[in-house]
Amino acid sequence: MRRNADQPTIDDVAALAGVSRSAVSKVMNGRGGISPKTATAVREAAAKLKWVPSATAVALRGSRTRSVGMVIARSTDLLATDPYFAVMISGAEQVLAPRGYGLQLHLMGDDPEAESATYRKLVRERRVDGFLLTESRIGDPRFALLRELDRPAVLIGIPWRDDPQPHVQSADPLRGMLDAARHLLDLGHRRVAYVSGPDDRVHTVQRRETFVEAMRAAGVTPATVAARRFDSLEARTITEELLRRPDRPTAIVYANDMMALAGMGAAQRAGIDVPGGLSVVGHDDLPIGAWHYPALTSVAQDLASLGAAAALTLLRLLGEEPPGPIPDIPPTRLIVRESTAKATHQ
Structure with a gap:
């Protein structure tokens, strides 16, 4: 069926929003790599023109999976032996689950090649919309890889040196x-x-x-x-x-x-x-x-808050508009309990 001449097009939306045609496509298909400001402008233009992307076109380009990946370079017994990641994941899930997003967790062990292959496979098979990254590394190769794969990612922690990788951290982590x-x-x-x-x-x-x-x-x-x-x-x-x-x-x-x-x-x-x-x-x-x-x-x-803030940041990179601002994470602090006492000898 031919499109009605008066029906708005993706080019009309791009012109009204002042962005490129590909930017409109990325926002409407949830592919990421678009700033929240641009995403908002595109959505407002689409709403004003009452334009929605063709369901067929969306399917052909690959619709949003509503799934987030987390690839961890640890052994498969991690969650049974160390609650650290479980607490962080619980915070992320408090944000993702109510908004209809699932979390795909992959434990890869200490194998950089397998880890890289997992990122590539998840993107190639269109199984995730973006990634939550943990444990920033010196000379971290994941940031450049995910930029190459055109998938948004948010790091929980501090990037090595001055990298533009989006990240969340405590107000004073040290x-x-x-x-x-x-x-x-x-x-x-x-x-x-x-x-x-x-x-x-x-x-x-x-x-x-x-x-x-x-x-x-x-x-x-x-x-x-x-x-x-x-x-x-x-x-x-x-x-x-x-x-x-x-x-x-x-x-x-x-x-x-x-x-x-x-x-x-x-x-x-x-x-x-x-x-x-x-x-x-x-x-x-x-x-x-x-x-x-x-x-x-x-x-x-505050591991749970770090996970939640990272998930909120990622959703915004995906063009979602979660309610409220990204919360500030309190500084780290020492909790004194019974395992420390005055030195009795030197």
């Missing part, structure tokens, strides 16, 4: 590490160790450098050990080695709560009281830490 350093110094700890995660993660390097610099400013040089993975078993092994040293630390700070709890268990099995003989500090303030005995002192970050 304040809690400064709090942890001051807390241990105030308790009289001078033999301190820091057990970090893998050195290819941006937050690993930033947190460690922040903590070490704060301690050094007070005349204390912490021992630092980088784990190959954010792994409880490896944290236990590292802790056992640290506690065998003649000048064993009186306090250990860990990259995350699960590593801290594993380290605490290693100390207790070695007959060292926590916190009497060893103070322990974690990071993330997962619920399990508060229920452990002794309850874990930890640097808190």
Whole structure:
């Protein structure tokens, strides 16, 4: 059937909105890569002209999947052993589910080629509209890859160096590490160790450098050990080695709560009281830490809010208009509980 001469076209919408024809197509088909301002202008022009894209044309170009991808370079037992991602995903789902979006989770292990292939496959098969990214890496290849694939993505965390990658982060993601350093110094700890995660993660390097610099400013040089993975078993092994040293630390700070709890268990099995003989500090303030005995002192970050803010940001990149502004994420802060106490010996 021929189009009525008076019926508006995609070119009419583009002219009224002051954008290109392809920009209108991207907005109406939810392909992303369009600013919220442009998306709003296109929708207002389409509404004014009472124009809607042809259902047939939409189908041919690939309609919106209403699905968001999250590809994580961790082993498949991750969700069973570390609640970190579960808390973050719960925040994202609070935004996505009510708006009819699903979350596709893929755990790829430590295999960069498989991870890259997964992104390409999900885009090629039109299974997702965009991505939520976690754990920013040094020299992160995902940003350029997703720009090449023309899929919007939002990083939860801080990009390495000055990259235009859209991201969400805490108002002050390193304040809690400064709090942890001051807390241990105030308790009289001078033999301190820091057990970090893998050195290819941006937050690993930033947190460690922040903590070490704060301690050094007070005349204390912490021992630092980088784990190959954010792994409880490896944290236990590292802790056992640290506690065998003649000048064993009186306090250990860990990259995350699960590593801290594993380290605490290693100390207790070695007959060292926590916190009497060893103070322990974690990071993330997962619920399990508060229920452990002794309850874990930890640097808190609002993981659920980070997940929600990332999901809202991504929806806006997709041309959706979720109600209200993107929420501000509070600074990280130290939650002091029972696993830290005054140093009894140096």
